[in-house]
Amino acid sequence: MGAIEDVYEDLDAEEVTLEEFREAVEAKVEQMGGLADDETAAMLIAHELEDKEVNGISDISPGMQEVKFIAKVTAIGETRTFERDGDDPDGKVANVEVADESGSVRLSFWDEQADAAENELEVGQVLRIKGRPKEGYNGIEVSVDEVEVDDDAEVDVEILDAYRIEDLSLGLSDVNLKGRILDTESIRTFDRDDGSEGKVANMVLGDPTGRIRVTMWDGQADTVEAVEAGMTVEVVDGYVRERDGQLELHVGERGAIEELDEDITYEPESTPIADLELGQTVDISGVIRSADPKRTFDRDDGSEGQVRNVRVQDDTDDIRVALWGDKADYDLGPGDRAAFADVEIQEGWQDDLEASAGWRSSVTVLDDDADTSSSASADAGGGDEADQATGLGAFSGDEGASESGASGGGTETETASASGGATASLQEEAVEFTGTVVQAGSPVILDNGEETMSVETDADVHLGQEVTARGSVSDGVLDADDVF
Secondary structure: OOHHHHHHHOOOOOOOOHHHHHHHHHHHHHHOOOOOOHHHHHHHHHHHHHHHEOOOHHHOOOOOOOEEEEEEEEEEOOOEEEOOOOOOOOEEEEEEEEEEOOEEEEEEEEOHHHHHHHHHOOOOOEEEEEEEEEEEOOEEEEEEEEEEEOOOOOOOOOOOOOEOHHHOOOOOOOEEEEEEEEEEOOOEEEEOOOOOEEEEEEEEEEEOOEEEEEEEEHHHHHHHHOOOOOOEEEEEEEEEEEEOOEEEEEEOOOOEEEEEOOOOOOOOOOOOHHHOOOOOEEEEEEEEEEEOOOEEEEEOOOOEEEEEEEEEEOOOOEEEEEEEHHHHHOOOOOOOEEEEEEEEEEEOHHHOEEEEEOOOOEEEEEOOOOOOEEEOOOOOOOOOOOOOEOOOOOEEOOOEEOHHHHOOOOOOOOOOOOOOHHHHHHEOOEEEEEEEEEEOOOOEEEEOOOOEEEEEOOOOOOOOOEEEEEEEEEOOEEEEEEEO
């Protein structure tokens, strides 16, 4: 065999015949004006052919001039018409979703190809595709130049009418997903490059397979004002994107969010508080032991931020959780069971660990007798509050100021004490309260397993110590004469 045949033999390009390869080599030799012989030109052509092949959809990027790949049809959209500039006839476009084991992508078929795609393609077919990638409205799209049905090829992709959260993967579109609302955030506005104003809002959905953050754009953003945590909804025609290494489900004007009369459960998988380590981003859950008042502070940009601290206890230990931004408005109080998702474990006051619930975190109130979501806190809101307090103490990480910083470096925890009738019956009476120290500072907080008590004392106590405080109770705080 000659040099051209040798190079062709090593080339994995079944759609190119040897004769077509020879013609391409001759054209390359002529194009280079004799600067390349047959072998060099053959290697150049082989390199160009191989560059167009991708191992999978996940390898496709908008910067590629042309790609070739195999994928399975998962959805076929309707053909749409549009007006072209000038006297040109109206155009047509049809979008077809395809997927392989690495991801999914939208194909755009134009004009005559659009009619053929709508009338001849079927969901489940495997296609050999050649086209030009570009950045589309919902992510990468491939404008199809050539397509061929391959009845012999196999692509291991399951075709779903409705998705569960664990089924989602980057690039999926036309996604229908049912879930329970775990948390919602308020609408935010932004300016587009064309000068128009856009809107965006977020909520978190859960189902038995996991949870996901849902981003709603423009008209869909208003949906957040009509729903609340605990409701079951279906996201219609969503598309999956990635942010900070995590998948999100986005909904635009073509999609919808519809309330359902169904019961969908969500079971959080929480990390035991005793196992938490500095720098982790984890999910925790437990009972709210105490809740501080909301505090405001000034950010570096002159805007005002807010934070509220609650102490959460599970079967292993307890930890302070800092709720930033609109999360500080959540209606959480002692006795509530709550789950805190995607909180960052930071260094807090007196080298104690604390959890920071920033913009990506979600907060869900749980049923008393199960780990399934019931309702989220009132006035749920959000924004970009990775709040940085100014001149208020040391900071840890980029989620926000530490609890001690936000409180001015002190321990002004106006913590809830024994509640209800128990507190009323103790007003101005001499009492003894025995419990374990769960906060050492001012005030000291004791817990006896059933209720907590705030104690004003100068006694030197430490976390985990069991002590008895004796004194009088006023406004829910025990003013101790003796601590032993």
